[in-house]
Amino acid sequence: MVAEFLQFLFSGLTVGATYALAALGFAIIYNSSRVINFAQGEFIMLGGMSAVALTGLGIPLSVAIVLAIAVAGAVGALIEKFAIEPAGRADVVPLIIITIGASLVVRGLVQVVLGKGTHALGAFSGEKPFVIAGATLLPQSLWVMGVATLVVAALGWFFGYTRLGKAMLATSHNTLAAELVGINTRSVLLLSFVLSGALGAVGGILLAPITYTSYDVGIMLGLKGFVAATLGGLGSGMGAVVGGLLLGVLEAMTAGYISSAYKDAMPFVLILLVLFFMPNGLFGAKTIDRV
């Protein structure tokens, strides 16, 4: 009984950590630009696929990981430069379509260049699982949860204690005021895309040894990351992390205790329920619109 529950919990936390990183990526971009970046899922995919491609070329794993993160960050910058900036002050719906278009371009290019197969990345420290109270835990899961925690902590320090981070936060609160005090909001926007790209990639690379990667893993991961971000309240960093973990665990519990077929529906049912009772998400601030 306990072993079963623990097993579901471990797998839920593992996948939840990746959702959390994806949700953070959404939150960072949303904060600096009010854009919902539907291409976020593709950053996750790029991380895993690039790492696979690079190790396939003979590059050692640690170097491949760094390069893969850089690639995703670069793609983020490209999307900002060629999709978001030209759009200017577009409305919500055209912006959504633009980011969806961008995600298709990224996915399509990977499909052409790297093919349609599924690929495995080698586990970082072997595959022998730990046994804890009757449930098994893969070493890779510990990597996922550990690195994700480190990343979140690093981001917390970055936003709270560095000038650049604080500048980004300022931009998210009030773009005009930030510009007035001399913050280059253009650069902040670019940086937020690069950062989100890197975050997504980290999640993708961490998870690839457990879940494999292919050119189309970004679709569902991106959507669920979006759900997690919305769950926690769009724009709230902590909300994103909590949302992601909660989503992963609830998904695993649904698969284990209710129905494995409806596991994928659960995140969306959850978001509907939460939004009906808390229209601004769990941690979201009440927004005031000027008319």
Next chain:
Amino acid sequence: MNKLSSSTLGLLVLAAVLLCLPLVLPNTFYYDVAIRIAINAVVAIGLNLLIGYTGQISLGHAGFFGLGAYASAILTSRYGWPSALALVAAASAIALLALLVARPVLRLKGHYLAMATLGLGIIIMIVLTNESAFTGGPDGLAVPALVLFGWEVSGEKSWYAVCAVALLLMAWTAINLINAPGGRSLQAIHGSEIAAFAVGVDVTAMKIRVFVLSAVIASVMGSLSAHYVGFITPGIAGFHHSIELVTMVVLGGMASVFGSIVGAVLLTLLPQFLSTLEGWETVAFGLVLMASMIFLPKGVVPTLRARLRRGAA
């Protein structure tokens, strides 16, 4: 007064085009494309009322389309209902569902509304995929022919007639809805929701009514599409289809009935042209989406209209 006559002119042009098209279409494949365009156009007009006029985003409208299709398919093939009755029953059921979800969903704003409608659409698709005993699962379901008042609609030419009539009807209804006294409140909400509320328009009731109407339209066209193609799979309720529909509305021009028709034409023809690109279709489609939103954010028809007006002035 000016607006009315331009709309009537537009309707006449539409009718003329629909009447003359059969004279130039070379074979049944082209009729097939025309029929698919017409079906998409009707759904797009309905969706435009929701997105363009009342300003509510719906990223899950394909869900209603799919539900209509499956309801019709299941009632006619598994329970032997006459197809016309099944269509009406499906539409009524969808209307009820839309009514139920409308109130809580429409309280949401912006991205939260987008998320809620997205979630709805995906849940519908997952249910359709999993309940294979009813729906045939991912491998789909065959659909018997449509019988309208004793006439079995079969063959591309008959279906073209049915869809052309449906399109004309929808365009005419939408224009009248917008220009009628009740429709003025619709335009008011489009202008500014708060202002409309301030002058006494029951914004919430209006939004709910339009939401249900657009859902019913999607359901009816879903049923018709199911009978036409003769086979349905859960993919028709999926996210990709919802995005296609929204793009038709936005690309054609929000709050423009003829814009939706143009959008439907463009988006339905696009995959046919892209099919020659072997391997690059996804990239090309993505580029088209991006380019059209960046360079024509107001949509094709409103941008053209503005250019013409500037040219005339």
Next chain:
Amino acid sequence: MKKRTLIALAAVWVAMLALPAAAQSKDPIRIGAVLSTTGPAGYLGDPQLKTLQTYLAQINQEGGVLGRKLELVHYDDASEAGKANGFAKRLIDDDKVDFLIAGTTTGATMAMAPLVEKAGIPLISLSGAVVVVEPVKKWIFKTPHTDRMAAEKVFEDMKKRGFNKVGLLSETSGFGQSGAKETKLVAQKYGITLVADETYGPKDTDTTAQLTKIRGVTGIQALLVFGLGQGPAVVTKNAAQLGMKLPLYQSHGVASNEFLKLAGPAAEGVRMPSPALLVANSLAANDPQRPLVTSYAATYWKQYKDEPSTFGGYALDALMLGLHAIKTAGGTNKEAVRNALEKTRGFMGTTGQFNMSATDHMGLDLSAFRMVEVKNGGWSLLK
């Protein structure tokens, strides 16, 4: 001497130029294909298209069929059955093809079926479910084994090992759902009771929940996993992670080296039914399938530097069957080709030996499946 040689060479050269000109004066044979080269079934359709293209070029180089060149018109349905329907219309009405090789997925085939039957054009399908040929449709044939045969082959082996309490873990994809249905239908015939029935999604990244439930069932002796692509590999890895000692069977959906790459050492001991292509080099020297499958593997490798997949093999068989029927019928008259297809007997393909008939539009029997086991990271043919 030099002058005479030159004239002789010139004469031969002119003659060689005249020959293709003579051949081109006839209409090409147009083959229409609707395959899923993108979308979830993309990795199935991709080798199918590549196989068709490679062999068409090869056959054309060798002079074509009945003195006519082959031409391929193909569209990608992006794994969506509705699109397949539209493209089939285009092929039949606009491109006016002579026969169709189409339907990577069962959904796509079934979506095209009413059109094909109405238009009266032969369609050779590449999809797996038994519903494509049962009930038999006049114009529709298929080359892959049915999912029912896969289940039967597995149960045959399970019975041999004395297993009668078995669990089923099926994918919610079309392939998995259809496979689950057929599995449940034939279980009794082999004296097997299904004591567990769980599902997982094709893109699921973790199935430990389902496996934990299955492990808990008392008296369970083996597990059959019915899925395609990465899902079964995830299941296999999870099973190893959980330390499950339950004998694992997979379906022919993962009879590919990709499965070995993905599942790694966890795949050791897994058994599945597979077309001969997978164990081409282990076939007996006098095995009638050996020359064909080894030549296909070599040709594909030469062109694409990649191993051929069994899915590509289905496409090759469809192409060869279609061309064989055209040769037999002496032309591309659709009714004649259809009749010739139906009368195909003893035709050796990469998937097996085809014996079509008016009541059997697939033509394979259980012997076309080989039972294989993963040993030392490679495939081992079981007797």
